Amino acid sequence: MILVTDDILPRTTNSEIGDIVWSDHVPVSVRLQAKFDHKGKPPWRLNDALTMHKDFRTQLSHDIREYFHNNTLPELEPTTTWQAHKAVVRGIFISRAAY
Secondary structure: OOOOOOOOHHHEEEEEEOOOOOOOOOOEEEEEOOOOOOOOOOOOOOOHHHHHOHHHHHHHHHHHHHHHHHHOOOOOOHHHHHHHHHHHHHHHHHHHHOO
16 A cells, blocks of 8 residues: 555556565555656756866865865854855855856
């Protein structure tokens, strides 16, 4: 038995109950139609090809060290600094990929 919510039921394209082979357990499968909502831009994805360039890796390491040097403050929660660093690193990758 597979329980689904009302919004998933219309997207059900196929369901199967397998054969009982040995025990009272039976494989059950459900196929759903994918639902893609293209609202706005797709999520950002890391261009990992940039990491193949030694000069970029060196600059990135320098930028990350500089970020933590400038932003590790006693009055600031470490989790806030960490979350913000991810945005900074993302910006570095986007900037480098743009040229």
